[in-house]
Amino acid sequence: MSKYPEYSHEKGRACFDRALKVIPAGIYGHLGPSEGLWIPIQKWPFYSSKAQGSYFWDLDGNKYIDYMCAYGPNVLGYNDPDVDAAAMKQMKLGNCTTAPSSVMVDCAENLVDTVASADWAFFCKNGSDTTTLAVMTARAHTHKRKIIFLKGYYHGDFQWAQKIDYPGILPEDVCHNLVAPWFDIPALQKLYDDNDGDIAGLIAQPYDHGNFYDNVPANKEYWQGVRKWCDDHGVVLIFDDVRAGFRLDIAGSDHYYGIKADLICFCKALANGYNMSALCGGEHMKSTVSGMTYTGSYWMSAVPFAACIACIDKMKKIDLPNHCRKLGTQLTDGLKAAAANNGFDLVASGEPALFYLRIANDDSLMLHQEWVAECVCRGLFLASHHNHFINGSLTEDDVKTSIDIAEDAFNVVRKNHPELK
Template identity: 40%
Template sequence: MSIPFLPSDQANGAALCRRAAAVIPGAIPGHQSPALNVPGHFPYFAKRGSGACYWDADDRRFIDFMGGYGPLVLGTAHPEVDAAYTDALKNGNCFNHPTEWTVRLAEALVERVDFADWAFFGKNGADMTYWAIRVAREHTHRPYILKVTGAYHGTEPWCSDTLAGVLSEDKAHILEIPWNDHAALEQTIQAKGDRIAGLVTTPFHHPSYGDMELPEADFLAALRRHCDAVGAVWILDDVRGGFRHDIGGSHRYFSFTPDISCYSKAIANGYALSAAVGREALRPAASRVFATGSFWNNPAPHAAALKTMEVLERDTCIPGMLQRGSEWIDAFLALGKKHGIELKASGTPTLPYIRIAEDPGFFKQQSFCSAAIRQGVFLHPHHNWFIGAAHDDALLEESLAAIDRALGGCSV
């Protein structure tokens, strides 16, 4: 099969890409595919990283605003988290049983997340969102799951945006409403409320190829009210936003309370781990829904998660990230004004997205992000960005100087 983005040049990344194409379907599959950036302009392979910077296979350095698509809240190769991980590894990382690390991590989450009475662990975000909808169905003995149109919850068929290998039956009991749409919410609840097991939302709407949308007045309150009225379980998918707004969960930043929250990405600063936490009333259903994996109880990622939380709290990282993120967004928008380019910012200070306004096909945005890449700043053209604890003042300043040059040099 021919791969449209396959490069022909002699650079290391390009050569790796051609080798990958021979032995990996799609060469670089999934969300890391160059086809989702701007092929030919963005790096193909990473080589090493430190803090909020990484180097590609051709030793080009980038200030990274994607952080592995979210996990690297403390930056890559964080010495304390990596030490916690490798210390735990010394005793082995795979057993016939869980270890004390698992219990300690569950205790730590239950302590921090205000509504949580229990915790459950997996590896990926999709493990938890899929498990959580099964818990909702088991708890209510109802079939329907209500989700927001365009929201991403993983690649399981129930919520997959692509159709390859997915049957219409896989989505037969999935209902959708647009974010912030009170009328659609009420209509759906009226029509199917007594058959809805659960509602799945992110804390704010963060679609790809679109602006982030914060909750409008009363939308979250309406979701809570309707779930309570019909007895549906509200599942918060905090996989992307978790540990970047409030150590106790993004619901605290937005002032609402779900029934289950799913975390992954930043929870262990890059080590493979996901978690769900929930209310007491859901414990019986959570105990009955069988889900597991060969690696789900490995202790080293659990030790890394405990250390990540400890560092986030000890160094008051999250308030600092929010503050610096907000100043960076303001400075970025000011650069747009300086160059006479109208920019639109959306999202939160730690999950921002800034794009060229009046650019429906994202072509200007692609041109700008490609220019940023040439200046050593990794900004995704169609996906929200991430600002973490490793983006210190000096690095943010450096990134703004590069963005200034990119805005001056791109064709928008």
């Protein structure tokens, strides 16, 4: 008998069936069944009705401890009172206005004071807006064409960041993309030589946190080597800190690894769910960015700026990176022990704040997907293919409950697989 009975999702499914008629794929993208890998779909909640702190509730009233955090934006907890109060206060003053609110300047100053490599901030809405601006800026700055990516990369879904075989992508969209393996500086040199030095920039996430494989943290030595190589060759170093930003280091993940990137992209954790992103960079890049033709209808809306200031202040106040590291470690240690109790080998990789999980008993991930599904339908929201996220409102009690649910789910999977004994 399972300690945590399996949830049912009748209302969620009914809503999803309505959605399938009017929304392509029902829920498209990473929050949906396809990219989100809901295997099997029946175990997933489809939609939320409300959220608070580290939890959300589905349409059927089931509660989930959420380790996906909307894939990152929920950094302080859903409905954080300080962030929401700042946003509501600004909402009454004005939001999307012809003359931007001065809170935009306050926000930029806050970022410059916070992020070690930032001398300025350029605001947009999504992570892709900033990675695109960064790549354009590198090209404008160097008058060169090619961009080096590191294997397993993800820098958003704009055409240039996709791959040649993706639907709707032309070879011309990606013909200046070069891919190097991680942790291999001689490979960068080879790409540089093979392309007659026509390299504008190198864009990378802080460490190898791709999907479907164990994540590999970087180290200071590697990034200092890359920094030097970029300096020696006039290549703009772009840190894509959209996913990891602030959870490793409030001063930026480049600071965490002891370097200063030329450009650094932020989005997810910037404003605790209020929609904004920012490209920051060094003084030497400012005039190039100033000359870019790049804007959007909502990019200077004031409410997210107010939320961002409150969010950054609170992340500093609670020492978010330390909190994420501590609870991420407690959680992954507990999950691994729960797995071992049931005869499973659970591997936790990457940084504890953004831990990635994989059951290593088989190489197909099928057991892992089965376990994740049993966790999700018992109130522990995980993903089978992607790194997870710790948030500032998570408590040690949440961690204990999570491990308990996980153990229950391991027990269910073990009973379903007597052949594993």
